[in-house]
Amino acid sequence: MSILDDARALAAQDPVCDACLGRVFADRSHGLTNEDRGRSLRIAAALDDDEPHEPVDTESCWVCEGRCAEFDEWAARCADAVSDTEFDTYQVGTRTPPLIEENEELLRETAGLDPDAGELFKSEFNREVGKRVGRRTDTTVEFGRPDVQFTLDLEADRVEVDVHSAFVYGRYRKLERDIPQTEWPCSDCDGSGYVGKQQCETCEGTGYLYQDSVEGLTAPVVRDVMDGTDAKFHGAGREDVDARMLGTGRPFVVEVMEPRRRRVDTERLEGDINAFAEGKVEVEGLRLATYEMVERVKGLDASKRYRAEVEFGDAVDDDALADALAELEGATIEQYTPHRVDHRRANLTRERSVYEADGEREDAYHATVEIHGEGGLYIKELVSGDEGRTEPSIAGLLGVDAEVTALDVVGVYGEEGDFEDESYFLESAVGRGDETDDESTDDAGDADAPNAAE
Secondary structure (H helix, E strand, O other): OOHHHHHHHHHOOOOOOHHHHHHOOOOOOOOOOHHHHHHHHHHHHHHHHOOOOOOOOHHHOOOOOOHHHOHHHHHHHHHHHOOOOOOOEEEEEEEOOHHHHHHHHHHHHHOOOOOOOOOOHHHHHHHHHHHHHHHHHOOEEOOOOOOEEEEEEOOOOEEEEEEOOEEEEEEEEEOOOOOOOOOOEOOOOOOOOEEOOEEOOOOOOOOEOOOOOHHHHHHHHHHHHOOOOEEEEEEOOOOOOOOEEEEEEEEEEEEEEOOOOOOOOHHHHHHHHHHHHOOOEEEEEEEEEOOHHHHHHHHOOEEEEEEEEEEEOOOOOHHHHHHHHHHHOOOEEEEEOOHHHOOOOOOOEEEEEEEEEEEEEEEOOEEEEEEEEOOOOOHHHHHHOOOOOEEOOHHHHHOOOEEEEEEEEEEEEEOOOOOOOHHHEHHHOOOOOOOOOOHHHHHHHHHHOOOOOO
16 A cells, blocks of 8 residues: 555544554655645545545644644643753653553554554653743753753643752862861761750751761852752762862762752852862862762772871881881782771772872971872781781881871772763753654654653
8 A cells, every 4th residue: 555545544543643644654855744644644544535625723733632743732840840940961751641541542553553663642742841941941952861851741630850960070179187078977866956855965956966067068058059958979989088088089979869950150169169169178270060970970990199207116217217117018918807897898808009109297297298199008907017917008118106196088089081071061962853854763762762751
């Protein structure tokens, strides 16, 4: 049978609107809407049969139940739902009523056509509403992870809006000791501030063991500036509570949930955070990032450079210290889980490398050493030996007790490239989708989109 014969068989199930008729042939002649296809086929068949052309009112169509006349209406509802939200990319998904799905199958079956011919109703609805949303909001469709996901629930007659998180990358320096990276709820009161009906004595009713944290001094500022509902801090590892983070700073990402503002001035945001932190923490290099930056910050192997003030149990001379540090440089260190963390880490032996080791004495009993080592190297134990759990160690090589009295992290470096890979920042991100009127291109992306509603 010819395409006109197939079109006649479909149109005979009157009333079938032009969009539903043309949708069966969506894989033919790109650059047309399904409504264009249906109308053209209906006219061509009338010409071939030398019969009057009789258009069909879309609202009377038994297949889509008139839904193909509602593209503009649903697009307007989407735009209204995000009228107070900044976004650059979006995606539209549709929940199709079961009856329309059944009608689509019956239309093809009655005409003797392949049940999978053309495209699905929901694919056309996604595309046609999506194109109109883009024009109304001056934004771009994105089939990966858009800023905003619209889900059109036709049966419930509602638009569901999922505003995806925004991400701000930067590096922080922690300039004071005894500040944890993330908020540390009190274990005695489970963060409530109360034990029974009494104020918790451990945290003095605050719910936190430490009143300040890097997270608490940064994330709330980002959340407020971006007008989000919440914010989460993601760090590239973490330093001990009693250690400062200086030098290069430590990479981090603040994830802001449901932001209503995305186009923020990161230099001004940087100033806002630093003013709020009052010299306890400072940030630099803030940039808007893609969501993949969270995985990069948390997953990229990183080496660390430490500066430690060391106290010896007996006198140590310059030559002995220099020899010990020279032996550590380039060495592979075996560290059994340290006593101080064995309550939260599995008991096993870890091997880590020391890349560089240097230092100088202040007097016979004190020295400052600088160690650049592989991520996961326990520096305090590298100095003390941890009762033989770390081999070799500075204490073991010198034959005297040694203890870190003050520790600073002064460098965090990606082992396999910089954290600041340009492809992870919004102004440099690749792979953004482009809106188009070509049905086959739009629909191919829509059909595979992981966030498209079924």
